[in-house]
Amino acid sequence: MAAQRLVVVGGDAAGMSAASRARRLTKPDELEIVAFERGGFTSYSACGIPYWAGGVVDGPDELVARTPEEHRARGIDVRMRTEVTGLDLGGQHVLVRDLESGEERRHGFDHLVLATGARPVRPPLEGIDAPGVHGVQTLDDGRALVDALDGGAGDRRAVVVGAGYIGVEAAEALVRRGWAVTVIERSAQPMATLDPDMGALVRDAMTGMGIEVVTDTEVTAVRTGPDGRVRAVATAGREHPADVVVLGLGVRPETALAREAGLPLGTSGGLLTDLAMRVRGHENVWAGGDCVEVLDLVSGRTRHIPLGTHANKHGQVIGTNVGGGYATFPGVVGTAVSKVCDLEIARTGLLEAQARAEGLRYVTATIESTSRAGYYPGARPMTVKMLAERGTGRLLGVQIVGREGAAKRVDVAAVALTARMTVDQMTALDLGYAPPFSPVWDPVLVAARRAAAAVKGD
Structure with a gap:
């Protein structure tokens, strides 16, 4: 029996994670894997570019997780500087152009992964x-x-x-x-x-x-x-x-190929998939990374949230399914962190404007606290804002702005959102405490107490 062929469009996080996972689950005589990348690098961290530019990290080699040569050594046929210019879903082939020679060719597929990323505005x-x-x-x-x-x-x-x-x-x-x-x-x-x-x-x-x-x-x-x-x-x-x-x-989903092929797109222009990351209505077409919309577990709607964390998970899910296993990507709560110099910035869940747009009735609580016990050297201030649904007390969103030790506290809220916890339930969370790491009441718990009081008072 001839090997099936997996064609991957896009050689970064989602595409190469899918290819690598499928390769681990299959033998080359079972599944041939061909990946097309129009740029000069594979599997790299675009998130690290500002820190390279700022002299914090070296680049570009330090930002590459796996080179084309390393992928090829693992049984993935990576074609660099090669752009996919058209999709024929009925005939199950892609049209590609070698950007160096200008030569155009057709490549058939049994499974197609679209990991075309996003384009800057x-x-x-x-x-x-x-x-x-x-x-x-x-x-x-x-x-x-x-x-x-x-x-x-x-x-x-x-x-x-x-x-x-x-x-x-x-x-x-x-x-x-x-x-x-x-x-x-x-x-x-x-x-x-x-x-x-x-x-x-x-x-x-x-x-x-x-x-x-x-x-x-x-x-x-x-x-x-x-x-x-x-x-x-x-x-x-x-x-x-x-x-x-x-x-x-910012960026927008790079879905021109998908649109021309008649694939389903959401309100932001991102591809729509099921939980297995299969493009809706297409049994052998998959999509992941910055070109898709994902389910927002808080609002219940699809959103475009272009983050490398999601892209790598999408690729793992796709590769598992193509390789004969079963996996799903259940959705996200919209967690993101960033920094400017020593200021840390974090958010998860819904903003006030998003909650209003969903017709949700909510209360807010904003508190000032510190990253460590106030008496411990190095304690830095932080502000935590929390949104909770009126009546039910369900956590809807958290935002944190502060100095060292502030941003990653949002992960507690991300878990609480995923678990659909109420702010009252959050107040009983058994979080780690010692003076070098937090006040006796962690800032997230202080905000939860304030939000729970607002819900009850309301």
Whole structure:
């Protein structure tokens, strides 16, 4: 019996995790695995690019978990600099183009994995493609940014457009490199993944670090000099001088191929799958990573949440199923952490605006606490905000902003959300305590007590 063929489109987290897992479960004479990657790297950490740019870690090799050669040695036929340009689902083949030679070929498949990732938002503004304007999506992007930051002398000015996760991490990298940094954000506060009152804490901290934060402001153009390079970023009535511009406007699912093939897409444009990560309505087509929408366990709706943690889990599930096993990806609660210099930022579950959009009635509780017992050296302040459903007391969301020791406390809330705990139940959680690690009442538990009181008082 001839071997079946698994074709993987995309050589990063989801795609290569799926390929690697399927390879471990099958023999080459049972399943041939071919992966197509249009870039120059496989299995790398895009999340590490800002820290490479900031000089915290080395790159790009340090950010690569497994090279094409290592994948090939394990029985996966990786084709680099090869782009999949079309899908024929009925005929079960893909059309691919070698980006070096321009040669086009067709490759048949028995199983198809779409792991096409996401594309950075790049608005159609004057000058947006000028030299000196950088994204931070791929390792090639990272190399270009590092080279730009290494060059030049004297007063060096950078503008970051967008103050989400990418934007604040890029701002940190630039500050570490000694650049004067301006961050421009169209929302009222940085970090729109937080409620505005918590975003205001981030803004105050960034300003205290010497970062100029401009909010409620749209970028209208990127201005260039006589040499064609960026010289400023324009907003209504003002220009912000810039030798380098970093775009941190987020990403959208890269699903052009899927759309052209008629595959089902959600409201954000991400592919829709079942719990086994099989594309809905297609028995032998799978999808994972930043190109899919996932089930939000708190709201019950699908959302686009592009994170490497999810992508690797998707790949494991897909590879298990293709390899003859059975696995599912039940969903997420929307947990994410980030930092800008020594400020830690975390969230999980729903924001107030999201809870309102779902028609949920809720209460909030916000508390100030410290990372350690107040008398223990090194105790740092943190703010914890908690949302709970009125009536039931079900936990709906948690946000944390603070210094060292703040962000990873959100994991307790993520577990509580997954377990559908009430805030009253959370107050009895047996969390670890010693003065070097927390006050006798952990900040998350203090917030839960306050939220439980609000529910009962309501």
